[in-house]
Each structure stands twice: as C-alpha cells, then as structure tokens.
Amino acid sequence: MSTIFSKIVRGEIPCHKVAESEDYLAFLDINPLAKGHTLVIPKEETDYIFDLDDELLAGLMVFSKKVAKAIKARIACNRVGVTVIGLEVPHAHVHLVPINVMNDINFSKKKLEYTQEELAAIAADIGGFFRP
C-alpha cells in the first residue's frame, strides 16, 4: 500500500512544496512545530531511513542541507534542527525545524496552525531561496 507521502509525490494529494529534485521532495509539514517546519523525503518509498541504500541516504542528507540553508535564509532562528522520527508515516523523512531553544523541537508540543494561504506563502518564500 502506498504511503501518504508517495501520494504526495505522485500529486494525488496536495502539499506545499518547498523544493524538488529527481530523487527528493521537500514540503511543509501539515502540523508544524515551527514556522517553516519542512519534511524532506526520497521519492522512492522506503519505510525506515536506515534501510535506504547508502547513496540515497547520503543524497537525502545533502538535499536536506540545501533545504535547511533556504529555511535559515528566510525564517528567523538560531539553527535549523534536524530530526528523524518516522513513527507516524512509514516513508523515510527528515524533519527540518527552525529552532531557537531546545523546546522548539519538542514533538509533544502543541502544533501551530496556519491557513492554506499562509502555508503557500511560507513554502514559496523558502523555495525561492533554495539553490540546487
């Protein structure tokens, strides 16, 4: 069965896309911990990140680095935190979360709410600073 992220890759359900390459896709998390909270996935569906082959895993991190630089350019923060959880969606993904203090990346925290228009604007703003 396809994951929800594979459906996003195929355009069957919408996302607020930040950046894309042949192998990877970055889009805003639907329930963000912080403004600009972004998910980076390999388009090819694999559940557990450490089951990715070495090349795809390394490429995922390099692509995430480029996305993180774009986030840092547009969202005021000390760092872009990097987390892998994967308990909810069985499709490997990296969370990139703009943070100032440790609690900003606490996944138990109440999530932020943005309108679709706000999310579209955030994604376009960050995406405009993405350099492949």
Ligand code: 5GP
């Ligand atoms: P994890 O699998 O890392 O525990 O959590 C999955 C993450 O994906 C959560 O932060 C959740 O908000 C996000 N998420 C789940 N479904 C969707 C979706 O349909 N679209 C988007 N953009 N994010 C999603």
